[in-house]
Amino acid sequence: MKKIVVVDDEADICFLLKRFLSKNDFIVETAQNGKDGLALIESISPDLVMTDFRLGDITGTELLTTIKSKRPNVPVLIITGYSDIKVAVNVMKLGAYDYITKPLFPDEILVTVKKAIADAEASENEDQQYVAPASSDGTADPVKPARKSSLRTKAGYVMGNGEVSDNLFKQVDLVAPTNFSVIIYGESGSGKEAIAQEIHNRSRRKDMPFVAMDCGAISKELAGSELFGHEKGSFTGALQTKIGHFELANGGTLFLDEVSNLSYEIQVALLRVVQERKMRRIGGSKEIDLDVRILVASNERLLDSARSGKFREDLYYRFNEFTIEVPALRNRREDMMLFAGSFLETTNVELGKNVKGFSEEVKNDFLNYSWPGNLRELKNVIKRATLLSDGELIEEKALPFEIVNYKRLKDLDDEPAPATSSGISQLSDNADGDDTKPSLKTVANEAEYDMIMQVLRDVNFNKSKAARLLNIDRKTLYNKMKQFDI
Incomplete structure (x- = not known):
């Protein structure tokens, strides 16, 4: 029989819940304050906790936080007489399974209790029997189990596995x-x-x-x-x-x-x-x-x-x-490669290709980049890179210039002036004449020159192919080569 701890400062509520749940084959223990409730939880290791939001000694929020820190897998139901949606949002964000408002309805309580315990059991079984799914690069990822349900919603949106994604869909x-x-x-x-x-x-x-x-x-x-x-x-x-x-x-x-x-x-x-x-x-x-x-x-x-x-x-x-x-993509980095793998999967179908994943350099670029266009930008980048890729993995040369060089440009204030290997030094436009501090244009031109040279070497100076990889037309490439004296 499953064990339930009820914490409520009203003796009548404790009595009624214990009587009702006991008749439905649960073992129920009660406490009328937070301190006794925590002691009870420690002693009997319950399968579920039901607690009032307002207790005499501590709030339900404080009790919930303490329970989750000690027993994160135990579902907690919050009972509140204050049918305030803000209360519900806060407790859900802190890890409550659900909330119930007073007056209490027996059928609603029973359904919610059974569902909470069933979901907790399913989650525990999944962790024990977990088989690592293939990651976006085709290898197994043993670190983090996937959700119990599909990661895709009916609308095709990828939910994500991370804490930020969990909080988002709890609110949904x-x-x-x-x-x-x-x-x-x-x-x-x-x-x-x-x-x-x-x-x-x-x-x-x-x-x-x-x-x-x-x-x-x-x-x-x-x-x-x-x-x-x-x-x-x-x-x-x-x-x-x-x-x-x-x-x-x-x-x-x-x-x-x-x-x-x-x-x-x-x-x-x-x-x-x-x-x-x-x-x-x-x-x-x-x-x-x-x-x-x-x-x-x-x-x-x-x-x-x-x-x-x-x-x-x-x-x-x-x-x-x-x-x-809805969080920005840069705040969901733990799900970055999950999103990328999903977009790669759909793009492969759309383009009739079989690109299996991403090189380590590309993964690092994705994690370092700020993604101002968020998921839409990521999707478009992967579609373009998949189109340009001939091998099993998307390589760095298939990515846009601003993604590959993002970290370098972002940190340019901390960098010394780069040594030049071509005619780029003449492009410096330091207004103060201070040669010890590089201007934004100087460093950006350096990075652009390096990228163009890298791609040209990779394609044995085939200008048509280089222009495609750089996502520019041939005329623009010729102008850049003339500018940089290549």
Whole structure:
């Protein structure tokens, strides 16, 4: 029989939970403060802990942190009478399996308890029976077990194995079953739309439409028609009735990417629709009832945009029921090669190639580079490198110049002036005439010269092939060679 420890400062709660769970074949021990709860956990090694968020001596957060530091594999359920989503987010980030709000419902408790214990057992069995999967270079990776479930979401997004990825998808799991509007923040290319798609796929609306609209790619004049639709003849050029994104998403989810780019007039109309859950097509008189969950994304803070007058503050507060931060790729380096391997796999299929992995130099370049374009940039780099690669591994010569030389350029302030082996010294433009400090242009030209020479030697000075590998045209290569006196 599985053992459960219940920690709650209300004796009635402890009694009721012990009675109910004991009838369902669990061994239950209770404590009414955090200190006694920790002692109980140490003595009986439970399979699950249920603790109130507010205890007399310590908070549930402090208790959770202590439990996870000592017994990281034991699932912890937080009981709270404060149905506050911020509390839930915090405890989930700290490692809680789930949270339950008072009043307690027996069926909900039993389902959550059984699922938590089953998931913990499955995870433990997976660690014991783990067979290392092939890494992106075709070799086994014995260090880190993969997730129990597939690393790919239904939308094709690679979830990742790292702690940052775990926290991201815990928040997705937390908010997905609700009808909350969600603001998704993240840099360009970080996968905001994929996260929105995943929230939809894990919600009760998953069998209904998911409709995405890039607000930054639509003109001010067309935005209203795209969102709300229009009737035939409602304006010049309206040759037929158009169904808007809200109607298309009815019953499902509407995702508005870069929502801050919408004009003020459209924001006013959008606020009315969000408040009333009704809309009319442009030029129409019939009101259409809406049941649409709205997810929005932005790479800038909407509250800052509201304070600067770019975005309506009342609309911001309508959307701000929950917030998810999609981390930049540079903050997910532990998953870097997992993402790279996934993109290589799909690119091989797309191009009909069989590149198996990456050289050690390429792996180091990927880990050192800052990836300002995030996952989108990584995907495009791998597509280009796969196209240029003839062997089993992607080599450094197939990567763009800025990735191969990124670390050198980044650290140029700490480097002495490089010795020149060609006519490059004449390119120095130190305004102060201080030859002891290299200018940015000097060092960049040095790195560029070295890269061009390396590629030319690799291809035996075949200029057409060198230009392809450098991702420039022949004319540009000739100009560079003339500039550097090659």
